[in-house]
Every structure is written in C-alpha cells, then in structure tokens.
Amino acid sequence: MMREDWDLLRTFFPNDWKSLAVDTNALKGLRKDKSEEKLLRTLLIHLGCGYSLRETVVRAKRANLADLSDVALLKRLKKSKEWLYKLCLSLFRERGLQINKRNNFHLRxxxxxxxxxxxxxxxxxxxxxxVKQIRFSKFARQ
Incomplete structure (x- = not known):
C-alpha cells in the first residue's frame, strides 16, 4: 500500500523533478544510494508528515529509504533547499503561474x-x- 501511495503522489510532481535534483546538487554527497526518489520520500516524511528529525530517520530506516542520523538528515534538508524551491517553481509553471520579479509579496x-x-x-x-513565511515575487498568469 505504501508503494501505491508513492506512485499516486509522483503523478503530482513536475515532469522534471528528477533532473532538478541533479541540477541543484541535492544528491551531491550521498554516499550509499544516490536516488532522487528515496531522498525526496525521506524529506517528505519530515516535511509532509511533520515528524521530528529523529522520528523521520527511524521511519526512513524501517522503510529502507535511508540509514542516516538526525543530524545528517538536517544537513541533507539544507542541501535540498534549492531543489525543493525549484520543484515548487516548476509546479507553478506547469499550472500556468509565472514568477514576476518586479512585485514582491509574502506567501504564508x-x-x-x-x-x-x-x-x-x-x-x-x-x-x-x-508554518512558514516565504518571500516570493508576485505571480502572473501566462
């Protein structure tokens, strides 16, 4: 069942989600498994489910996604910042939204x-x- 949920969730990702991981160096420094899928699944356990770093690493290990410490996960999360940001931008573009750099506003x-x-x-x-306050430029419809 967990696999079926992941397959469904993947259909909502932008088409270039894997190449964005490579382009942003999110996979750089991974020692064992340089898998975009396993890294994103691990990050989503933490970000999407709201688990602590420690709880996330326990769940990721049980699911055979990653074997790392909570400190290593925090470093991986920081390293994936640009990838996650570009994933969001790509999703916006695929839905006809474009960032306009002239008019800034805050998204809460x-x-x-x-x-x-x-x-x-x-x-x-x-x-x-x-939960988070992010400064984005104003969206413009294409």
Whole structure:
C-alpha cells in the first residue's frame, strides 16, 4: 500500500523533478544510494508528515529509504533547499503561474487544528498557526 501511495503522489510532481535534483546538487554527497526518489520520500516524511528529525530517520530506516542520523538528515534538508524551491517553481509553471520579479509579496502557509479537553464537558479549541513565511515575487498568469 505504501508503494501505491508513492506512485499516486509522483503523478503530482513536475515532469522534471528528477533532473532538478541533479541540477541543484541535492544528491551531491550521498554516499550509499544516490536516488532522487528515496531522498525526496525521506524529506517528505519530515516535511509532509511533520515528524521530528529523529522520528523521520527511524521511519526512513524501517522503510529502507535511508540509514542516516538526525543530524545528517538536517544537513541533507539544507542541501535540498534549492531543489525543493525549484520543484515548487516548476509546479507553478506547469499550472500556468509565472514568477514576476518586479512585485514582491509574502506567501504564508498556515495550519489549523482542533484540540478537545478530556471529559464530557471539555472545551474544544481551534488552533491556527503559521508554518512558514516565504518571500516570493508576485505571480502572473501566462
């Protein structure tokens, strides 16, 4: 089932996702397996699921994706910054959006969740928080 989910998820990636990994040197320094797929799957465990670095490396090892420390994963994440950025830009382009360098604005990604206090009469709280703030140039439709 995990494999089927990955195959489906891959259909949402930009067509050039693998070549972008090579072009941005995201794979440089990988010792054992220079696989774009395994690296991206490992990064998405951390970024997409919100697991800590330690939890991510445990899950990646169990899934035979990577055998690395949490510190090594952090370094790999930093090294993949440009690749992930270019993946996003490529996705925008494929959907008819183009970056215009003249007009800058901030894009805020946020999350919301609910927390219920225990017991019959426990209050229900809604929590909103900003996950990341990224400065992008204004988007223009092609």
């Amino acid at each position: 990604l946020f999350d919301a969740t609910t927390v219920k206090e225990p017991g019959k009469t426990g209050s229900l709280w809604r929590i909103h928080y900003i």
